[in-house]
Amino acid sequence: MIWQQLQSIAGSYPLALRGLGMTVMLSLISLVLGTLIGFGLGILRTGGNRLISGAIGAWVDLIRGTPFLVQIFLIFFILPELGIELDAFTAGIIALTNLAACFICEIVVAGIRSVPTGQVEAALASGLSRWQRMRQVVLPQAMRIVLPPLVGQYVLLIKDSSVVSAIGLTDLTRVGWLVVQRVPNGLLVFFLVGLGYFIVCYPLIMLARRLEQRMGAAHGEVQL
Amino acid sequence: MTSNRSKNGTGMIEFRGVNKWFGTLNVLRDITLSVEPREVVVVCGPSGSGKSTLIRCINGLETIRDGDLVVDGQRLGDPATNMTRLRTEIGFVFQSFNLYPHKTALENVTLAPIHVRKIPRAEAEKAGRELLAKVGLADKVNAYPAQLSGGQQQRVAIARCLGMRPKIMLFDEPTSALDPEMISEVLDVMVAVAEEGMTMMVVTHEMGFARKVAQRVVFMDAGAIVESGTPDEFFSHPKTDRSRAFLSKILRH
Numbered sequence: 001m002i003w004q005q006l007q008s009i010a011g012s013y014p015l016a017l018r019g020l021g022m023t024v025m026l027s028l029i030s031l032v033l034g035t036l037i038g039f040g041l042g043i044l045r046t047g048g049n050r051l052i053s054g055a056i057g058a059w060v061d062l063i064r065g066t067p068f069l070v071q072i073f074l075i076f077f078i079l080p081e082l083g084i085e086l087d088a089f090t091a092g093i094i095a096l097t098n099l100a101a102c103f104i105c106e107i108v109v110a111g112i113r114s115v116p117t118g119q120v121e122a123a124l125a126s127g128l129s130r131w132q133r134m135r136q137v138v139l140p141q142a143m144r145i146v147l148p149p150l151v152g153q154y155v156l157l158i159k160d161s162s163v164v165s166a167i168g169l170t171d172l173t174r175v176g177w178l179v180v181q182r183v184p185n186g187l188l189v190f191f192l193v194g195l196g197y198f199i200v201c202y203p204l205i206m207l208a209r210r211l212e213q214r215m216g217a218a219h220g221e222v223q224l
Numbered sequence: 225m226t227s228n229r230s231k232n233g234t235g236m237i238e239f240r241g242v243n244k245w246f247g248t249l250n251v252l253r254d255i256t257l258s259v260e261p262r263e264v265v266v267v268c269g270p271s272g273s274g275k276s277t278l279i280r281c282i283n284g285l286e287t288i289r290d291g292d293l294v295v296d297g298q299r300l301g302d303p304a305t306n307m308t309r310l311r312t313e314i315g316f317v318f319q320s321f322n323l324y325p326h327k328t329a330l331e332n333v334t335l336a337p338i339h340v341r342k343i344p345r346a347e348a349e350k351a352g353r354e355l356l357a358k359v360g361l362a363d364k365v366n367a368y369p370a371q372l373s374g375g376q377q378q379r380v381a382i383a384r385c386l387g388m389r390p391k392i393m394l395f396d397e398p399t400s401a402l403d404p405e406m407i408s409e410v411l412d413v414m415v416a417v418a419e420e421g422m423t424m425m426v427v428t429h430e431m432g433f434a435r436k437v438a439q440r441v442v443f444m445d446a447g448a449i450v451e452s453g454t455p456d457e458f459f460s461h462p463k464t465d466r467s468r469a470f471l472s473k474i475l476r477h
Contacts, residue, residue, distance in 0.1 A: 122322035125283055126336035126388060127312035136335060140326045 008183050009192065012175075019175030020196055026171060027158040027200075030093050034100025034157065035150070041101060042108025043134060056105065063102040068163050071095050076167045092164035100157050107149045111142030144215045151208035155201045162197070172196050236261045236392060236423045237282055242291035244277065244447075251277050252288070253448040261391075264424045266434040266455070269444035270470055275427040276319075278444065279394045282425070283314045296391055312340055315385025315393040319400050321377040323369040329356060329380045330365045333387045341388065348387075355383040359413050375406030379413050386417070393417060395426040429474050431459060443467045 045056045063071065076091040086094070115138050123133040165174035176193035180186050235258035244252040251274045259265050267275045280286040282295055284307045296313055298305045323332050333352040337343045343351075356365055359379040369377050378398055385393060395414065399407045411433050418424055418437040426433070434441055434455045441458040443451040445466045451458065462468045 116322075118318060118320055118322040119324065121285055122316075122318065122324070124285065125311055125314070125316035126384070127308050127340045128336060129308060129340075132339050136339065137324055141324075 002185075002188070005183050005185050005188060009179060009189065012179050012182075015170075015175050015178065016172075016192075016196070019170055019172040020200075022170055023158070023161055023172040023197070024200060026089075026092055026096060026161045026164060026169070027154075030096035030100055030161075031154055031157055033093070033097040034104055037097065037101035038104025039108050041105035042112065045105060045109050046112045047130075060102045060105055063099060064106075068095070068099055068160055069166060071099065072163060072167055088164075088167045088169045091167060092161075092169050096157065096161055096164070099160060100153065103153050103156070104150065107146055107153060108142070111144075111146035112138055114145045115141045147215060148208050148212040151204055151211060155204050155208070158201055158204075159197060235259050236263070236296060237425065238292070238294040239278075240292040240294075242281070242288050242293055244281065244286065244288050251447050252281070253446070255291070255449060257442065257449060257452075259423060259425060261423050262421045263440065264418045264422075264426065264438045265440045265442055266438040267425060267427045267442045267444060268429055268434075268470070268474075269450075273444040274447040275444050276396050279316075279396055279425050279427055282392070282394055283311050283316055285316070312336070312388055313391045315382075315388060315390040317378070317381050317385060317393070317395045317398045319397040321369070321374070321381045321401070323377055323380055323384070325369050328366050328368055329361060329372070329383075332369070332380055333384045336384070337387050352383070352387060355386050356380070358386075358416075359383045360409070373406060374402045375409045378402065378406075378410045382410075382413050382417065390422075392423045392425075395424065395428065397427050399428065399430060431455075431475070435459065443470065445470070 041056050041060075045053050045060075047053065072091065072095045075095050076086065076088065079086060079091075119137055119141065120133060123137040128136065161171060162173040165171050165177065168174075170178075172193055176189050180189045183189060237257075237259040239255045239257040242252055242255040243250065253274075255278065257265075267278060269275050277286055281288050281293060281300070284300060287301065293300045295310060298310055300307075300310075323329075324335070327335065330349060330352050333355055334345070334348040337348040337351065338345055341348075353362070353365055356362060359382060361376060361379055361383070364372060364376060364380075369380070372380065382398075398414065399410050402410065407430070411430060414424075414426070414433065415437055426438070428434070438455050440452060441455050442449055443458065443462075443464075443466075451462065451464055451467050453463075458467070459471065462471055
């Protein structure tokens with residue numbers, strides 16, 4: 001019985017690979033975009049401008065305080081009513097990127113605030129411009145604090161990407177739903193789905209752990 | 225070679241009726257003080273008297289409430305004054321060194337010359353090595369701050385300022401965070417800088433340094449300049465009760 005089911009599941013491997021590919025693709029694109037935007041938001045948030053800083057803070061709180069599923073529904077089903085038509089893939093990327101950017105923004109802000117004031121004063125006193133202070137003095141030191149939780153956030157992002165199956169994207173989770181209609185063994189099917197996510201995430205978990213150890217030991221030189 | 229030019233017959237650093245408050249605390253009271261080019265002025269006084277705040281105003285790490293502060297002919301707070309540009313002419317040595325921990329001694333010294341002065345890297349590194357040799361750290365060029373003693377870190381910090389070829393050097397209690405046996409190595413470097421004709425304001429209680437190179441000692445208490453005179457006058461014949469009380473405390477040991 002189990003053996004037959006396994007064979008039947010194995011027969012769906014092209015579909016499973018497609019799902020895995022979709023999950024990796026969604027995660028990778030929104031991870032890269034989310035990191036770039038998150039760093040930008042974090043730097044702006046700690047900049048002098050109160051209005052910009054306040055606006056970013058409010059947006060980050062809003063996103064952190066609402067369920068991701070609701071955010072996806074809003075982007076995919078409500079935006080078209082306002083005349084913005086998005087295909088499911090674009091909607092998924094936007095939702096995931098936005099979520100990642102908001103969390104990464106908070107991580108970057110914490111890192112920037114961890115750099116002692118004296119460092120900024122030393123950079124100010126030698127005439128470095130705002131961007132030079134950030135690039136040469138603050139960010140390299142902030143990276144010590146930022147890197148481990150940043151990689152941890154990537155793991156969360158990959159898992160959160162499963163929510164986009166709700167708008168019809170054939171990612172790993174949705175492949176599970178499709179297969180389970182043919183092979184009535186939910187436990188087995190979703191065990192395999194979970195395993196798929198774990199295989200993608202585990203190397204990142206290991207990386208985060210190694211970074212944490214290395215950051216503690218080194219005397220602060222992190223190359224950007 | 226620093227320029228002796230000073231506009232409108234004013235000094236290199238010119239305080240006129242400067243006041244500053246932290247909340248309701250009047251940390252600088254009606255400060256009027258002129259520092260001439262190549263002059264070395266030592267600022268002393270009890271803790272909390274406003275000495276550090278005074279010199280931090282000069283490069284804009286603190287802002288003043290009212291009065292005029294003119295540095296190298298440029299009025300601070302004036303929209304025409306480019307503060308970032310002005311700061312490149314002013315070296316600032318911190319009590320806690322504030323070296324960049326992720327950069328080597330040489331990189332600490334060359335960072336601003338390369339990125340602010342736009343000096344080619346090879347040239348900046350050559351100058352940086354010479355400066356580190358000058359402060360006695362030729363063998364520590366590639367060391368990270370964490371691998372250096374306090375005295376060595378402070379000497380790198382001085383070299384970092386000199387790398388910008390400033391017109392003015394400000395020292396905020398440069399030896400207060402050091403173990404006693406490291407104080408003289410830092411003071412020796414400061415004496416050498418003074419003897420080359422640098423305009424300097426030094427917040428310190430090192431009276432030996434003051435006697436050796438300072439033209440003037442300024443004594444502050446409760447945000448005001450209480451007394452000002454040559455080191456000899458100040459140490460041998462303090463004029464006010466407050467300066468006598470202060471001197472008796474720091475000279476006792």
